[in-house]
Structure formats: structure tokens, C-alpha cells
Amino acid sequence: MWTLVGRGWGCARALAPRATGAALLVAPGPRSAPTLGAAPESWATDRLYSSAEFKEKLDMSRFPVENIRNFSIVAHVDHGKSTLADRLLELTGTIDKTKNNKQVLDKLQVERERGITVKAQTASLFYNCEGKQYLLNLIDTPGHVDFSYEVSRSLSACQGVLLVVDANEGIQAQTVANFFLAFEAQLSVIPVINKIDLKNADPERVENQIEKVFDIPSDECIKISAKLGTNVESVLQAIIERIPPGVIANVALFDGVVSKGDKIVSAHTQKTYEVNEVGVLNPNEQPTHKLYAGQVGYLIAGMKDVTEAQIGDTLCLHKQPVEPLPGFKSAKPMVFAGMYPLDQSEYNNLKSAIEKLTLNDSSVTVHRDSSLALGAGWRLGFLGLLHMEVFNQRLEQEYNASVILTTPTVPYKAVLSSSKLIKEHREKEITIINPAQFPDKSKVTEYLEPVVLGTIITPDEYTGKIMMLCEARRAVQKNMIFIDQNRVMLKYLFPLNEIVVDFYDSLKSLSSGYASFDYEDAGYQTAELVKMDILLNGNTVEELVTVVHKDKAHSIGKAICERLKDSLPRQLFEIAIQAAIGSKIIARETVKAYRKNVLAKCYGGDITRKMKLLKRQAEGKKKLRKIGNVEVPKDAFIKVLKTQSSK
Numbered sequence: 340m341w342t343l344v345g346r347g348w349g350c351a352r353a354l355a356p357r358a359t360g361a362a363l364l365v366a367p368g369p370r371s372a373p374t375l376g377a378a379p380e381s382w383a384t385d386r387l388y389s390s391a392e393f394k395e396k397l398d399m400s401r402f403p404v405e406n407i408r409n410f411s412i413v414a415h416v417d418h419g420k421s422t423l424a425d426r427l428l429e430l431t432g433t434i435d436k437t438k439n440n441k442q443v444l445d446k447l448q449v450e451r452e453r454g455i456t457v458k459a460q461t462a463s464l465f466y467n468c469e470g471k472q473y474l475l476n477l478i479d480t481p482g483h484v485d486f487s488y489e490v491s492r493s494l495s496a497c498q499g500v501l502l503v504v505d506a507n508e509g510i511q512a513q514t515v516a517n518f519f520l521a522f523e524a525q526l527s528v529i530p531v532i533n534k535i536d537l538k539n540a541d542p543e544r545v546e547n548q549i550e551k552v553f554d555i556p557s558d559e560c561i562k563i564s565a566k567l568g569t570n571v572e573s574v575l576q577a578i579i580e581r582i583p584p585g586v587i588a589n590v591a592l593f594d595g596v597v598s599k600g601d602k603i604v605s606a607h608t609q610k611t612y613e614v615n616e617v618g619v620l621n622p623n624e625q626p627t628h629k630l631y632a633g634q635v636g637y638l639i640a641g642m643k644d645v646t647e648a649q650i651g652d653t654l655c656l657h658k659q660p661v662e663p664l665p666g667f668k669s670a671k672p673m674v675f676a677g678m679y680p681l682d683q684s685e686y687n688n689l690k691s692a693i694e695k696l697t698l699n700d701s702s703v704t705v706h707r708d709s710s711l712a713l714g715a716g717w718r719l720g721f722l723g724l725l726h727m728e729v730f731n732q733r734l735e736q737e738y739n740a741s742v743i744l745t746t747p748t749v750p751y752k753a754v755l756s757s758s759k760l761i762k763e764h765r766e767k768e769i770t771i772i773n774p775a776q777f778p779d780k781s782k783v784t785e786y787l788e789p790v791v792l793g794t795i796i797t798p799d800e801y802t803g804k805i806m807m808l809c810e811a812r813r814a815v816q817k818n819m820i821f822i823d824q825n826r827v828m829l830k831y832l833f834p835l836n837e838i839v840v841d842f843y844d845s846l847k848s849l850s851s852g853y854a855s856f857d858y859e860d861a862g863y864q865t866a867e868l869v870k871m872d873i874l875l876n877g878n879t880v881e882e883l884v885t886v887v888h889k890d891k892a893h894s895i896g897k898a899i900c901e902r903l904k905d906s907l908p909r910q911l912f913e914i915a916i917q918a919a920i921g922s923k924i925i926a927r928e929t930v931k932a933y934r935k936n937v938l939a940k941c942y943g944g945d946i947t948r949k950m951k952l953l954k955r956q957a958e959g960k961k962k963l964r965k966i967g968n969v970e971v972p973k974d975a976f977i978k979v980l981k982t983q984s985s986k
């Protein structure tokens with residue numbers, strides 16, 4: 340039996356060009372490294388494992404479980420994971436040293452542009468140590484909080500991690516989060532202090548931080564410069580010595596052999612497929628005909644779309660059913676936003692672009708939605724704000740799509756008291772991802788909002804300002820320790836909606852960029868939530884209904900009214916813009932009456948010019964949405980919907 344550990348980018352790439360039959364990445368592959376795992380014994384050890392000759396003769400049956408190590412590299416953003424991965428690939432001969440390799444595992448355009456890793460990549464390295472040939476499966480991981488789902492997914496396939504820490508910056512918020520993910524998964528953690536070549540590097544200080552925060556003896560830290568390659572060989576040694584041999588890898592074979600032509604069944608869908616191809620990723624797909632227990636590889640079967648290729652699924656031979664292995668926790672969207680085509684005629688193109696992109700990123704949830712002002716569209720769920728931005732950027736870059744993305748919201752819950760509503764929803768506790776569906780207070784026992792446990796690491800001098808920022812965001816302090824003489828680690832419980840829009844930017848700007856932030860899901864807490872309506876001359880604007888915390892209602896309502904005032908054109912009569920909770924008005928702005936005379940500049944009697952101007956005015960009106968007697972241009976909605984903030 341095999342478990343489907345990841346689909347990865349490699350899989351999606353394979354899916355797209357093949358019109359029929361789908362690629363199923365059973366094992367996101369590692370890149371191979373130097374040593375003669377399966378190479379003919381006559382080969383010199385420095386022979387490149389990237390060579391065609393090696394790949395052709397690759398015989399995976401020659402790697403017993405005790406010679407396999409599955410590991411991930413985890414780190415805070417920019418601490419050097421990808422650079423270390425490049426060096427490991429070079430050192431093991433997987434890629435050519437002479438080629439000035441830079442972030443070989445980062446393949447998406449958005450990754451190269453933003454310098455971040457979004458999708459976990461993997462590579463099989465072959466390494467020769469003291470006469471033994473090892474297969475090291477390296478699973479590179481994203482750096483940003485939003486993608487910690489990819490991190491956990493990678494970790495579940497490993498027995499150990501390299502925890503990379505920048506020798507100058509030291510432990511950052513995400514280092515802490517990643518360490519605990521690995522610790523909880525009971526993995527061996529090898530601390531690697533990187534960038535020791537930097538002028539301001541202070542590896543001893545970082546060693547002490549590691550000992551203090553993670554309780555790892557400082558002499559276990561390996562000090563390297565991934566950029567220059569200094570001491571990277573010791574990392575390979577440590578992988579072999581400190582990480583236990585592993586059976587499970589990214590697409591792990593737990594038992595038996597899988598071969599081309601085998602009939603397999605998915606425990607998740609119960610569908611049967613024929614295996615068209617198996618192999619390893621070296622670094623691209625390299626067919627091997629067979630994969631054996633303990634090995635990691637990929638598999639191509641006739642799966643038609645990603646929903647059939649569930650991460651964590653168990654695959655087994657058709658005639659030998661097994662108990663499914665425990666699956667992986669699926670990613671849970673934490674941020675929801677509306678997405679609409681800029682022009683409705685683009686709806687179908689955008690639909691197909693979203694479908695293709697979600698093939699590659701199944702953690703995005705998609706529900707059809709429509710808005711009177713913005714037309715037909717979708718409500719998408721993302722893992723976090725950066726995830727949302729990256730998705731949007733990929734739509735634009737890879738599919739040339741122009742979209743309107745509305746202000747993100749979080750999933751609230753309501754415990755219902757009205758038996759009619761309970762019957763309607765078939766459950767007592769409902770999740771609300773669309774503010775328009777927020778149930779009235781008279782029908783609920785309580786409302787709940789998602790909370791996260793945030794970790795902030797900052798130089799001491801900014802602590803005061805940061806504490807004020809956190810308090811303004813309704814956060815509750817849980818812990819505060821000095822991790823060395825001048826760095827503080829703060830832990831706060833935040834309502835998710837308070838950090839979803841601009842918390843990270845505010846934190847960065849008030850700490851001159853020095854504070855780092857990470858968060859983990861901490862469930863739900865009771866909250867005094869209210870539904871806020873925006874009215875134009877007494878009529879509710881459905882698009883602008885929001886759910887807000889009672890204490891923030893006034894400031895948010897005021898901000899929306901002001902923005903709407905700035906973006907609404909004057910009309911022939913006065914317009915009252917109001918924010919209301921139930922029948923109570925909490926904010927108001929007024930747009931004065933005005934008549935736009937498009938003919939004002941037409942002196943004399945050129946009738947054709949006058950007609951043209953009147954026609955243009957009429958066309959402009961088509962883009963307006965009438966709310967009561969008030970005409971609202973689409974642009975006004977876009978401005979308000981896109982810039983609303985949680986303050």
C-alpha cells in the first residue's frame with residue numbers, strides 16, 4: 340500500500356499538458372545526490388548523478404530502508420532554506436556545481452519574483468558515506484506562515500528536519516512555529532546556523548538562543564554558510580547520523596512494490612486506476628518501472644482532477660485491499676474573499692483559470708457567489724493573506740486574468756437557538772463565511788470568532804509600541820520572555836479578523852522591519868459580533884454588509900461612510916450615507932446635491948457633438964447600480980470593498 344503524500348508542483352505540471360490521464364504524484368521526489376546508491380560499482384564517486392547514464396541504470400531496489408533518510412528543511416523566511424537545498428543538491432552531485440544554481444527548487448514565477456517558496460518541492464539525493472550508499476529524500480518547504488500547511492504536510496513524510504536559523508537575525512517567530520511543528524511530530528531536529536560569513540553574524544548568540552528556547556544543547560548546532568558552501572558537508576553527515584532511517588516519505592511506499600501496469604484502488608474515492616508510470620523525481624520525473632517499500636517516488640494513473648488525488652489518501656493494489664493509513668489533516672481556509680471578473684464577459688475565462696490554478700493548489704476553496712454590483716463571481720477561501728495575494732498574482736501572471744478581490748473576512752460561527760433555523764441548517768452550530776447570511780441576535784445563543792496564537796519576536800526597544808498595537812487589536816497577552824539580552828518573544832491570543840488585513844504591515848512599520856510574526860490556529864472564542872448595514876438614503880447596500888466586533892463597529896462604520904462619500908459622484912439630490920446596526924445609526928456622511936451638465940462646455944449649436952456627449956453619459960449610466968434612487972458606479976463599490984480595513 341502507498342500513501343499519497345503530496346501532489347506538488349511537479350504533479351500539476353504533469354497534469355496540465357496531458358489531455359487524457361492524469362499525473363498523480365505519489366511521492367514528491369527528491370533530487371539525487373552523489374553517491375552510488377544504485378550506480379554501477381565501477382563508477383567514480385564524484386560522477387554526476389544527474390547524468391543520463393546514471394538515471395538509466397537507477398535501480399531503486401538497491402536502497403534498503405536502513406539506508407534511507409527522509410528530511411525537510413524548515414526556517415523563517417529568507418534564512419536560507421533554498422540556498423542550503425541548492426548546496427546539498429550540488430554536493431551530492433544531483434545538479435551541476437558549475438552552473439551557479441540559485442533556488443533550483445523554487446519553480447513558480449511568483450516564487451522567483453517574491454523570493455519566497457510557496458509550494459513544497461522535493462528531491463532525492465544519493466549520497467555515499469563511509470562506503471554505504473544512502474538515499475536522502477529532501478523535502479523543501481515554504482517559509483511563510485500562510486503556507487505552514489505545506490510545512491506540516493512535508494513534515495508528515497519525514498523523520499527529521501534541518502532547522503535553519505540566520506546567524507545574524509537569530510531565532511524569529513517562524514523558527515519557533517516550525518520547531519514546534521517538528522517537535523510535535525516527534526522528529527529529530529538538527530539546528531543549522533546559516534550565513535556565518537556575514538559581517539554581523541553572531542553564531543554564538545544564536546546557539547544560546549537555541550539552547551534557551553528549544554532546549555537543544557548548543558554543541559548540536561552546525562554552523563554553515565550555505566551561500567559559500569562552508570561546512571555544508573557536516574549537514575549531510577548529521578542527516579545520516581542523527582535522523583533515523585525512514586520508511587515513509589513524501590509519496591511513501593509503506594509496503595510491497597508498485598510497478599507500471601498495476602491496478603490500484605484509492606481508499607478515498609474507491610476508484611480503480613491503472614499505473615501508467617512510476618519513478619523518482621531526479622529532479623524531474625524519472626521513470627523507474629518499480630518503486631519498493633520505504634521509497635519515495637511518483638506515480639501516474641488515470642486520475643482526472645485533483646479531487647481524486649487527495650493528500651493523505653491510501654492507495655493499494657486492486658486485489659489486495661488494506662485498512663487505510665491515517666490520513667493527513669486537510670488545510671482549513673482562514674481568510675475568505677469575493678473574487679469577480681473586472682468585466683462580466685471575462686467570467687468564463689476567469690472560471691477556467693481558477694479551476695486550473697486550484698488543480699495546483701487544492702487548499703483554496705471555491706464557492707460560487709454573486710453580487711448585484713459586481714456580477715457573478717466566487718467566494719474563495721485561503722490559508723492566509725499572503726496565500727490570497729499569491730493566488731491573485733498567479734491568476735494575473737499565469738492566466739492573464741484581471742479580477743476584483745474584495746476585502747477578506749474570516750469564518751465566524753453562530754450557535755443557533757431558533758429551532759426553525761436549526762432545522763433549516765440541520766445543525767446547531769453554523770459557520771458563516773458570507774456576512775449577508777449572518778443570523779440575527781434574537782436567533783442565536785452566542786457568536787464565535789476564530790482566534791490564533793501569535794508569536795512576535797522583536798528587539799526590546801519596540802516592545803512597548805508592539806504591546807499597544809496588540810491591545811488595539813483586542814489581543815490578550817499570554818507570555819513574554821527575553822530570548823537573549825535584547826530580544827523579546829511575545830505570545831498573544833489574537834482574534835483572526837484583527838490581523839487579517841494589515842497587522843503584519845503595521846508591526847513591520849513600527850518596528851522598522853525588525854519584528855517577526857507567526858501564528859497558529861487556536862480555535863474559536865465567544866465574541867460580541869454585530870451585523871453592520873450601510874444605507875444610502877435609507878436603503879441597504881447588500882454588497883457592503885459586514886460583520887464586525889461591537890467595539891469596532893463605530894470606527895469601521897465611519898471609515899466606510901467616509902470612503903463611500905469620497906467615491907460617490909454627486910447627484911441631483913442630497914445622499915445620506917449611514918452605517919447602522921439594526922435600526923441604530925452609528926455613523927453618517929452626506930453627499931451634497933449637484934447636477935453634472937455634460938453639455939456645459941458646448942457653446943453654440945453643434946448638435947452631433949451634443950448627441951455624442953449625451954450618448955456617452957447614457958453608456959456610463961449602464962455601469963451604475965441603482966440603490967433606491969441613488970446611482971452607484973461600480974468603481975465606488977470596488978474602492979470601498981477593496982480598502983476596508985479592520986481598524
Ligand SMILES: Nc1nc2c(ncn2[C@@H]2O[C@H](COP(=O)(O)OP(=O)(O)OP(=O)(O)O)[C@@H](O)[C@H]2O)c(=O)[nH]1
Binds near residue numbers: 415422442564
Ligand atoms: N551571506 C549569506 N547569504 C545567504 C546565505 N544563505 C542564503 N543567503 C541569502 O539569503 C537570502 C535568502 O535565501 P533563501 O535560500 O532564498 O531563503 P529561504 O529561506 O529559502 O527563503 P523562503 O523560500 O522565502 O523561505 C538570499 O538572498 C540568499 O542569497 C549565506 O550562507 N550567507
